[in-house]
Amino acid sequence: MSAPAIATPKATKSTASLRHRLAERGIDTSLLMLVPALVFALALFVYPFSYGIGLTFQPTAAIQEKWGAGVFSNYAAFFKDSFVFDSIWLTMRLALPAALFNVLASIPVAFKLRQRFRGKRLLTILLVLPITLGTVLTAQGLLIFAGRQGWLNRFLIQIGLIDQPLALVNNYLGVMFSLVISGFPFAFLLISSYLSGIDPSIEAAAKTMGADWKQRFRRVILPLLAPGLATTFILTFVLAFSVFPSARLVGDAMGSTRVMALMAYRAFGEQTDYPMASTIAMMMGVIELVVVAMVLLWRSFLYKGSTGGKG
Amino acid sequence: MTIAASKFESLELRGVGRSFGGTDALVDLNLTVRAGEFIALLGPSGCGKSTALNCLAGLLPLTHGQILIDGKRVDTVAAENRGFGMVFQNYALFPHLSVEKNIAFGLQMRKVPKDELKRRVAEGIALVKLEEHAKKLPGQLSGGQQQRVAIARAVVLEPRLVLMDEPLSNLDAKLRLEMRTEIRRLHQSLGLTTLYVTHDQEEALSMADRLVVLRAGRVQQIGTPEQLHNSPANWHVADFMGYRNLIDLDVTAVNGSTVTVQDEGITLRGTAVQPATVGEKVRAAIRPEDLVVVSPGSPVQGGNTTTATVSVVEYHGREFAVDVTTAGGRSLHVRSDHAPTVGSVVELTADPARVLVFRADLTDPSTLSTQEQELAEVRR
Numbered sequence: 128m129s130a131p132a133i134a135t136p137k138a139t140k141s142t143a144s145l146r147h148r149l150a151e152r153g154i155d156t157s158l159l160m161l162v163p164a165l166v167f168a169l170a171l172f173v174y175p176f177s178y179g180i181g182l183t184f185q186p187t188a189a190i191q192e193k194w195g196a197g198v199f200s201n202y203a204a205f206f207k208d209s210f211v212f213d214s215i216w217l218t219m220r221l222a223l224p225a226a227l228f229n230v231l232a233s234i235p236v237a238f239k240l241r242q243r244f245r246g247k248r249l250l251t252i253l254l255v256l257p258i259t260l261g262t263v264l265t266a267q268g269l270l271i272f273a274g275r276q277g278w279l280n281r282f283l284i285q286i287g288l289i290d291q292p293l294a295l296v297n298n299y300l301g302v303m304f305s306l307v308i309s310g311f312p313f314a315f316l317l318i319s320s321y322l323s324g325i326d327p328s329i330e331a332a333a334k335t336m337g338a339d340w341k342q343r344f345r346r347v348i349l350p351l352l353a354p355g356l357a358t359t360f361i362l363t364f365v366l367a368f369s370v371f372p373s374a375r376l377v378g379d380a381m382g383s384t385r386v387m388a389l390m391a392y393r394a395f396g397e398q399t400d401y402p403m404a405s406t407i408a409m410m411m412g413v414i415e416l417v418v419v420a421m422v423l424l425w426r427s428f429l430y431k432g433s434t435g436g437k438g
Numbered sequence: 439m440t441i442a443a444s445k446f447e448s449l450e451l452r453g454v455g456r457s458f459g460g461t462d463a464l465v466d467l468n469l470t471v472r473a474g475e476f477i478a479l480l481g482p483s484g485c486g487k488s489t490a491l492n493c494l495a496g497l498l499p500l501t502h503g504q505i506l507i508d509g510k511r512v513d514t515v516a517a518e519n520r521g522f523g524m525v526f527q528n529y530a531l532f533p534h535l536s537v538e539k540n541i542a543f544g545l546q547m548r549k550v551p552k553d554e555l556k557r558r559v560a561e562g563i564a565l566v567k568l569e570e571h572a573k574k575l576p577g578q579l580s581g582g583q584q585q586r587v588a589i590a591r592a593v594v595l596e597p598r599l600v601l602m603d604e605p606l607s608n609l610d611a612k613l614r615l616e617m618r619t620e621i622r623r624l625h626q627s628l629g630l631t632t633l634y635v636t637h638d639q640e641e642a643l644s645m646a647d648r649l650v651v652l653r654a655g656r657v658q659q660i661g662t663p664e665q666l667h668n669s670p671a672n673w674h675v676a677d678f679m680g681y682r683n684l685i686d687l688d689v690t691a692v693n694g695s696t697v698t699v700q701d702e703g704i705t706l707r708g709t710a711v712q713p714a715t716v717g718e719k720v721r722a723a724i725r726p727e728d729l730v731v732v733s734p735g736s737p738v739q740g741g742n743t744t745t746a747t748v749s750v751v752e753y754h755g756r757e758f759a760v761d762v763t764t765a766g767g768r769s770l771h772v773r774s775d776h777a778p779t780v781g782s783v784v785e786l787t788a789d790p791a792r793v794l795v796f797r798a799d800l801t802d803p804s805t806l807s808t809q810e811q812e813l814a815e816v817r818r
Binding site for chain 1: 495496497517518519520521522523524526528530531532533534543544547548575577588591592595601
């Protein structure tokens with residue numbers, strides 16, 4: 128360029144104090160508020176997690192002898208020992224349908240509870256109440272209510288509807304019930320809040336444009352609700368995937384509900400093989416991450432902006 | 439331009455009412471709308487105007503009355519089958535669909551063939567001049583553009599009736615004026631029958647062929663802008679039409695329709711809109727433009743004068759807006775062609791024809807609920 132270059136003035140040295148300049152970049156004493164969280168994260172997550180990863184590469188002599196593969200012996204054992212490996216499928220078989228059911232069943236309920244009607248508050252309380260029950264309490268209740276000698280079976284036999292007690296607990300069904308009881312209120316609460324974030328006048332507009340309820344749901348509500356459904360699915364899936372107490376208490380711990388958490392516990396508690404237990408725990412994390420990543424990938428193709436409501 | 443309104447002869451609202459629980463949001467609305475008319479429903483918030491619109495759209499079921507088009511009932515038809523277009527205050531665009539798809543939505547619902555759909559969407563976009571923004575999502579548009587999409591979305595369906603619920607109240611002042619003209623232009627070029635809800639009397643007066651003024655769910659007056667502006671039926675309508683001075687006075691003399699009204703420190707002659715008798719409490723309504731400070735340029739009109747003390751003077755370009763206080767402590771808004779000194783006593787005058795005298799009571803108290811009566815007490 129022929130035009131005389133305009134001399135760019137050297138950045139003038141700031142006269143503000145160092146403290147002031149650091150504060151401009153977000154470094155000041157308010158950072159101290161992060162200390163408790165950091166301490167907890169380091170002490171209770173980062174350190175044990177890295178330690179656990181380290182453990183997986185220190186297989187016990189017995190494992191090394193049986194499965195070979197040197198430092199990767201634990202992983203070889205995980206993939207080759209069908210007793211352990213099958214637990215992935217057994218866990219998925221519980222967690223995926225449970226999460227899916229919780230999400231899908233919450234949608235109509237959340238819709239109904241969006242309207243105003245008598246007894247709405249009572250119904251909401253009843254739906255959310257199970258959140259306050261621990262898994263152990265739920266399991267206990269299920270055993271008493273739905274066990275072979277439980278109220279339900281005795282009642283059904285007495286009125287002559289069945290001859291043999293129904294096998295509702297100590298199997299796959301029992302765990303499924305428990306997962307729904309503890310997961311549904313959670314999914315319902317989340318979906319309700321997502322739904323209330325959608326401006327009702329958007330649906331009214333679709334109505335005046337001639338869309339019947341099916342079209343309104345499919346073309347307007349569902350696309351706006353889908354990111355929320357994905358998030359809810361992920362959260363309930365993670366909850367269900369790490370199922371442990373109910374799998375043991377109301378499930379068939381060594382059979383149809385031999386979930387990964389139980390396998391890890393078995394390696395840790397019964398075989399005192401910490402490295403193998405860590406390996407199973409790590410693989411649990413990996414599988415959860417894969418499912419979460421797939422759902423998030425699907426979610427990334429959806430509209431995620433404002434839905435016009437109170438959000 | 440091939441977008442045109444679907445034709446009908448008349449839309450009739452017969453005793454339309456809506457109550458929520460025990461409260462009446464809308465009572466006995468009777469209105470006949472001719473095809474192509476632009477009707478504004480005007481009133482303060484909570485007066486039932488939006489309720490009336492939602493009832494018409496079918497979003498709220500009626501609790502009383504009927505809605506008929508050419509003698510056929512439509513209030514029993516579901517909202518999605520009425521064939522009315524609606525424009526919402528907050529636009530209510532589908533946030534996940536582009537401008538094009540928002541406009542196409544209703545046509546898709548009606549299973550319009552693809553070629554025709556494309557053509558009509560393009561026309562709709564052209565109508566509101568949004569060609570460059572056709573592929574954008576609503577969130578990427580300004581408020582005015584979003585409202586134009588909402589209007590296009592309603593009119594491409596060639597609705598029998600367009601319902602607009604305060605469509606301009608979320609826009610800034612300049613945009614509001616532009617959109618007002620735009621809506622009026624669309625209405626005239628497409629011949630759309632329009633029902634327009636607003637709380638802005640200026641908007642209503644400038645746009646509508648006829649106005650319906652509502653208060654507490656009840657119709658106060660139906661008429662052309664001129665009728666409402668010049669001869670409001672009661673003081674509430676007068677209040678809405680810019681009669682800012684509402685003065686409670688006693689009638690001291692009646693001579694035909696001319697009445698003399700008086701109170702501590704103020705005496706005026708006016709025209710009784712509703713019959714008045716001597717001794718009755720009445721409410722006089724005067725526009726600030728009609729009550730002026732006497733000066734060489736504005737002489738006393740009809741011998742009608744009263745005095746007051748100047749409290750505030752504002753410069754308004756062509757004239758001065760003056761607030762005065764009467765001997766009785768009442769504040770009045772008047773106009774002046776010169777700037778009077780604050781604190782000085784001035785003489786005011788008004789044409790007796792422009793001093794409208796109304797009954798102080800708006801309605802027959804027996805038709806009001808106890809709650810409304812209490813409210814009326816508080817307001818008095």
